[in-house]
Amino acid sequence: MKKILRSLLFIVCFAPLSLWAQDDPTLIVSTKKQVMVGERFQVVFEANAEGKNFQAPTFNGFTVLGGPFTSSSSSFSMVNGSMSHTVKNSYTFALQANQEGTFHIGSASLNVKGTKVNSEPFDIKVIPDDGSHAAPTGGSGSNNQGQSQQNTNDPQVSGKDLFLRVIPSKKSAYVGEQIVLTYKLYTKVPVSSVSMSKMPSYAGFWTKDISDNSGTLRQSSEYINGIEYTSAEVNKVIIVPQRSGKLMLDPMTLECVAQVRTERNNSRSMDPFDVFFNDPFFNRNIVNVKKELTSQTINLEVKNLPENGKPASFAGAVGNYNFKSDIDKTELSTNEAVTITLTVSGTGNVELLQMPTPVFPPDFEVYDPKITTSTDVSSQGLTGTKKAEYLAIPRRAGSFTIPAIEFSYFNPSNESYQTLSSEPYEIQVEKGTGSDEGGGIFASNQEDIKYLGSDIRHIMTGNAHLKPMHSVFFGSAAYYVALLVLLALFVVLLFVLKKREQLTQDTAANRNRKADKVARGRLKNAYQHLKAKDQEKFYVEMSQALWGYIADKLGIERSKLSMDTVSETMKSKNVPDELTQQFIDTLNSCEFARFAPGSAEEKMDDLYQRGIDVISKAEKVL
Amino acid sequence: MKRYTLLILVTFFSFAGRAQQGANDWFEQANAAYNMGNYDSARIVYEKILATEVESVPLYLNLGNTYYKMHEYPMAIYYYEKALKLDPSNEDVQTNLAIANHAIVDKIEPVPQSFIVRGWRNARASLSGDQWAWCSIVFFALLLVSVFLFMRSRKMGVRKLGFFAGIVFLLAFVLSVIFAAQLKHASEIQDQAIIMAPTVTVKSSPNEASVDLFVLHEGTKVTVLETSNGWNKVKIANGSVGWLEVDKMLSF
Numbered sequence: 001m002k003k004i005l006r007s008l009l010f011i012v013c014f015a016p017l018s019l020w021a022q023d024d025p026t027l028i029v030s031t032k033k034q035v036m037v038g039e040r041f042q043v044v045f046e047a048n049a050e051g052k053n054f055q056a057p058t059f060n061g062f063t064v065l066g067g068p069f070t071s072s073s074s075s076f077s078m079v080n081g082s083m084s085h086t087v088k089n090s091y092t093f094a095l096q097a098n099q100e101g102t103f104h105i106g107s108a109s110l111n112v113k114g115t116k117v118n119s120e121p122f123d124i125k126v127i128p129d130d131g132s133h134a135a136p137t138g139g140s141g142s143n144n145q146g147q148s149q150q151n152t153n154d155p156q157v158s159g160k161d162l163f164l165r166v167i168p169s170k171k172s173a174y175v176g177e178q179i180v181l182t183y184k185l186y187t188k189v190p191v192s193s194v195s196m197s198k199m200p201s202y203a204g205f206w207t208k209d210i211s212d213n214s215g216t217l218r219q220s221s222e223y224i225n226g227i228e229y230t231s232a233e234v235n236k237v238i239i240v241p242q243r244s245g246k247l248m249l250d251p252m253t254l255e256c257v258a259q260v261r262t263e264r265n266n267s268r269s270m271d272p273f274d275v276f277f278n279d280p281f282f283n284r285n286i287v288n289v290k291k292e293l294t295s296q297t298i299n300l301e302v303k304n305l306p307e308n309g310k311p312a313s314f315a316g317a318v319g320n321y322n323f324k325s326d327i328d329k330t331e332l333s334t335n336e337a338v339t340i341t342l343t344v345s346g347t348g349n350v351e352l353l354q355m356p357t358p359v360f361p362p363d364f365e366v367y368d369p370k371i372t373t374s375t376d377v378s379s380q381g382l383t384g385t386k387k388a389e390y391l392a393i394p395r396r397a398g399s400f401t402i403p404a405i406e407f408s409y410f411n412p413s414n415e416s417y418q419t420l421s422s423e424p425y426e427i428q429v430e431k432g433t434g435s436d437e438g439g440g441i442f443a444s445n446q447e448d449i450k451y452l453g454s455d456i457r458h459i460m461t462g463n464a465h466l467k468p469m470h471s472v473f474f475g476s477a478a479y480y481v482a483l484l485v486l487l488a489l490f491v492v493l494l495f496v497l498k499k500r501e502q503l504t505q506d507t508a509a510n511r512n513r514k515a516d517k518v519a520r521g522r523l524k525n526a527y528q529h530l531k532a533k534d535q536e537k538f539y540v541e542m543s544q545a546l547w548g549y550i551a552d553k554l555g556i557e558r559s560k561l562s563m564d565t566v567s568e569t570m571k572s573k574n575v576p577d578e579l580t581q582q583f584i585d586t587l588n589s590c591e592f593a594r595f596a597p598g599s600a601e602e603k604m605d606d607l608y609q610r611g612i613d614v615i616s617k618a619e620k621v622l
Numbered sequence: 623m624k625r626y627t628l629l630i631l632v633t634f635f636s637f638a639g640r641a642q643q644g645a646n647d648w649f650e651q652a653n654a655a656y657n658m659g660n661y662d663s664a665r666i667v668y669e670k671i672l673a674t675e676v677e678s679v680p681l682y683l684n685l686g687n688t689y690y691k692m693h694e695y696p697m698a699i700y701y702y703e704k705a706l707k708l709d710p711s712n713e714d715v716q717t718n719l720a721i722a723n724h725a726i727v728d729k730i731e732p733v734p735q736s737f738i739v740r741g742w743r744n745a746r747a748s749l750s751g752d753q754w755a756w757c758s759i760v761f762f763a764l765l766l767v768s769v770f771l772f773m774r775s776r777k778m779g780v781r782k783l784g785f786f787a788g789i790v791f792l793l794a795f796v797l798s799v800i801f802a803a804q805l806k807h808a809s810e811i812q813d814q815a816i817i818m819a820p821t822v823t824v825k826s827s828p829n830e831a832s833v834d835l836f837v838l839h840e841g842t843k844v845t846v847l848e849t850s851n852g853w854n855k856v857k858i859a860n861g862s863v864g865w866l867e868v869d870k871m872l873s874f
Contacts, residue, residue: 456718459656459687460680464649469677472809474755474802482759490766497774513776 025049025112027119035097037129040065043105045091045119051110054091061103061126067093097126161188164234164254164293169381172301175244176318177412178349178381180210183235183252183295185217186224190259192288194234198253204302205239205247206352210377238381240349241302249298258289305410311419313356317409319348325358325405325422333432334397340390340425344407350375350384356407357390361400362452364392397431515552516619519545523611530604538604539594542611546587549615553622563587575621583618586610645671649681656684661691679709679750686718695725696841696872700816703843704874707809710747726841732859751805754798761795815854815871817842824864828853835864846873 031043045054045068056068068091075086091108102125107118162185169180185194194217217232234254241247305318324343332338340358344350351373360366370391375384394400406421473479522545529538551561554569563584570580590607652667668685682705689698702719705712735743749757768791771784820840826833828850838844844856849868856871857863 454721456687456690456721457714459653459684460714461653462680464646464671464680465678466645466649466671466676466681467678469675470810472755472806473752474758474799474806479755479759483762486759486763486766490770493770494773 025051025110025115025117027108027110027117029108029119029122031122031124033123034125034127036127037097037100039129040094040096043093043095045108045110047089047091047110047112047117048087049089049112049117050087051089051112051117053109053111055109056091056093057106057108057121059093059095059103059105061098061101062095062124063098065094065096067091069093097124100126100128102126162186162191162256162258162291162293164252164295166249166252166295166298168249168298168300171298172303173241174303174305174318174410174412175241176305176316176349176352176410178238178240178319179300180381181235181237181239181249182233183237183254185232185234185254185256185293186222186229187231187258188227188229192257192259194254194256196235196252197255197292200250200252202237202239202249203247204243205241206349207240208238208351208382209235210238210382211236238377240352241300244302244304247300247302249300251295251297254293254295256291256293258291259286260289306415309417311406311408311417313406313419314408314410314417315354315356317344317348317353317407318412319346319350319409320411320413321346321348321407321409321418321420323407323420323422327402327425327427330425331428331430332394333430334394335432337391337393338427340392340402340405342388342390342405342407342422343385344387345383345385347378347381347383348409349382350386351382353386355386355388356405358402358405360390360392360402361394363396363398364394364400367391367393394427394429397429400427400429401425402427511552512555512622515549516615518552519549519615522548523608523615526608526611530608535604536594538608539590542607543587543590543594546583546590546611546615549618550583550587553618573622575618579614579617579621582610583614586614645674645676649684652688653684656688656691659691661688664688665692677704677708679705679712679715682708683712683715683718686715686722690718690722690725693725695722696816696818698722699726699841699843700872700874703814703816707814707874709750709753710805711749711753723841727839728842730842730859733861746801746804749801751802751809754802754805758795758798758802761791761798765791765795812873813846815844815846815856815873817844817866817870818872819870822866822870824856824862824866825853826864828855828865832865836862838866844871846871 026048028046029043030046032041035041043059045056047054050072054068054070070089070091072087072089074088077084077086089110102123104123105121107121109119110117165184165186167182167184169182173179185191211233217234219230219232222229222231235252239249322343322345324345326341326343328339328341330338342355342358344353344355353373355369355371357369367390369388371386371388373384373386375382377383402425404421404424406419408417408419410417522541526538526541526545529535529541547561550556550566550570551558554566554573556565556569566587567580567584570583571577586607590611593603593607648667648671652664652671655661655664655667665685665688668681668688671681672685682701686698686701686705689695689701699719699722702715702722705715706719709715746754765788768784768788772781772788773784775781775784817838817840822838824835824838826835838858842858844854844858844866847855847857847863849855852868853865854868854871855863856866
């Protein structure tokens, strides 16, 4: 812009001089030969004569912002008596370059007193934008538009003098690995205030602002491409990617006010007062220029954590950590609290760290852990300590084991997983004097069995009890042999007993058992004799039946057999007196009839019946 | 003659004993592998034991458990069922079979059995076939003792006792013989099968072109009613009947 102003100045000041030298009508073009894309510039056609019908060339590749603005001036001068009349007509176009390249502009024409005057065709080279005209061109937003209008005639702050940069600590990271973003303001002009107008959204990141909020910006000087800049850290943010892939960071927009010394009046006026009072020494000819700065967009490559070698206890921690576990006591009584303190410290995203959980035995009442986090910011990013206190109360006595607690993390510096583990704790719980005792009410200590899971029953160990396939015991030879052996044993036993009985037939026991049979045999014979009316033989049989029966039954030897021994023995065997008497009576009447024959037939019959009667009665008792 | 018999017997038992010893060592090895979680090697060793034509409830149960742990439920059910055939009363096998049956796709409501049939089956299942055989021997012995008492006792009470006990033991002997015979029959005929193919379609007749009746999945137990031309007529627990290719199931 300054250049444009200068060229205008040049035209205004010196163009009339050239007109004096020649009177032929001319049409002269003055413009910049080289502009940047988006830059605004002017093309001025100047004629030294009054003309009509100005025809402008076509400005291919440019946008005509305005024009032709015409202006004319005429002057008369007397030099050494000769008077000259000078006419100056100018046609000005405001153009803006749209695209890169070299553009040919044709000639303009003007009709001067019937003759057509043409200007020289010319070329304009449009070069890529270096950002220096960003603010003044101001096509990007209404905000900017207002600003540019406000400062239309003010000097501008170039993008080379004041810009914002974001510097990530690394361009590629693992999920969960922290990246430090530093926003730095570089300037060559004094900056009076800085305010953030738009923060990036940081989609896909966990962020923590770690900028120093003391209010003052720490300044230092830095060289970029050999040019010295004053730099200041505007903002510092730790970002932790939460997902993998190519993540884009939005730019940050900053509004700052730069103080620029103006020179406008120098160019416009030759008034010495103005010059004097516009001197910066006297007049603060400094303009506050509001400028919006935008940092560059950054693409970060976020890698997934390797699946290979991921430990089971890994819960997403990335960084470099130490792990410590403490227990306050290992010997306690029931209903007394035990605390396990787990401490993880190191570099990494401590705030999002998931603490490992100790596995308490099921009989422990476990409370939610108390977690405290303290963080600190260092050059590597976030460091800190996370502490989790697990409080548990054993409700039953016994000895318990809390298995070793493992903490795993991924170390991005050597790209590997690390697992740290504590010692397992043996806890001895004694029966305490808890609330179970005391009081009048008997509180039962019983509780239902807690089922923790279900599974198939375990395999059978020990003896396999293997046997050949399809070897069923039933129906096998062994089975029949077993049955036959039993049967044979039975038969053999019976046989042996029978033999032994025959051998010991005369023994008292045998006699006893056979007594009834023998007596009945004799009585049968007696009956035969009764039928045959053979008195003598009948009485002999009857007598022998009765005496034999009672001798066998009572085990009395024949030699000692008498009425007295019979009655005595019967008494000693607790036979009822009535039966004894009856038996003795029957014996007596039998003996009497035997030795005093001639009694009636009825008597024989009666005796026979009485004999049968007493024997069957005695059989029941003895 | 007697000496020779003895010699043969001794040799036989020593051979059997040695084979038994090797199989028992393998059994220990396989159990150790199972306990370590090496189910595949445990399976290989258990099946090596089976290949020597021996069987037992622990062997089948452990092999079934191994398959269960390898999530091959049809094979697990197959071996549990085999174990139950040897000893229907084994509680471990019953439990594991019930759990394995929960892991398969098909859930079939069995046809309710009458009280008498259920009672008969439960009574039969309370002991294994060999145990029933031993029971019958014991009852036979007790029967003989009762008869002996009845025949030889001089005391009327004892004789009466012998008489009634004899009747009871005779009934018990007959019942245990029937149970043992039934179990022996069941172990000899292979009328049960487990579906091994993941999904099978039961057909209305033994050919591919016949009507699809219903779909069964692996692990379901079927009863084989008859076999014809590589097809089995099967009946499932709810009473449905159809035809299936023989190679889609494993009989036992």
